[in-house]
Amino acid sequence: MKLTELINCINLAYEHERHPDTIDVVIAIKVPYMTVGQAPCVGIKSTYMGFDWEAGQFRIIPEENLMCVKHNVPQEVINWNDVYCCPKCEHILSINDKDPDIKFCSKCGQAVEWK
Numbered sequence: 001m002k003l004t005e006l007i008n009c010i011n012l013a014y015e016h017e018r019h020p021d022t023i024d025v026v027i028a029i030k031v032p033y034m035t036v037g038q039a040p041c042v043g044i045k046s047t048y049m050g051f052d053w054e055a056g057q058f059r060i061i062p063e064e065n066l067m068c069v070k071h072n073v074p075q076e077v078i079n080w081n082d083v084y085c086c087p088k089c090e091h092i093l094s095i096n097d098k099d100p101d102i103k104f105c106s107k108c109g110q111a112v113e114w115k
């Protein structure tokens with residue numbers, strides 16, 4: 001997305017919102033488990049125009065650290081509150097108990113390590 005597109009989206013939302021001063025701006029995030037109610041999200045701490053290596057980017061800093069799970073896929077199974085997920089595609093491998101007999105994700109084939 002380019003900065004101009006973001007500005008246009010914000011302007012469009014602003015024009016149609018009666019009380020824009022009450023609207024929280026958040027970043028929607030994906031979690032590897034079912035949720036009820038509001039989809040998970042994190043707030044925005046700040047923004048800045050990138051410089052040096054980040055020149056040409058408008059950077060949004062979330063209130064909480066976000067981590068990419070797609071790059072350099074580790075094999076270690078992700079544990080989200082006793083829901084064990086594939087480190088590559090986040091497919092649920094096991095719930096409540098570790099299952100070291102599972103060596104590969106049944107959805108994407110990623111090799112997995114239980115620790």
Ligand SMILES: [Zn+2]
Pocket residue numbers: 086087088089090091105106107108109110
């Ligand atoms: Zn997978």
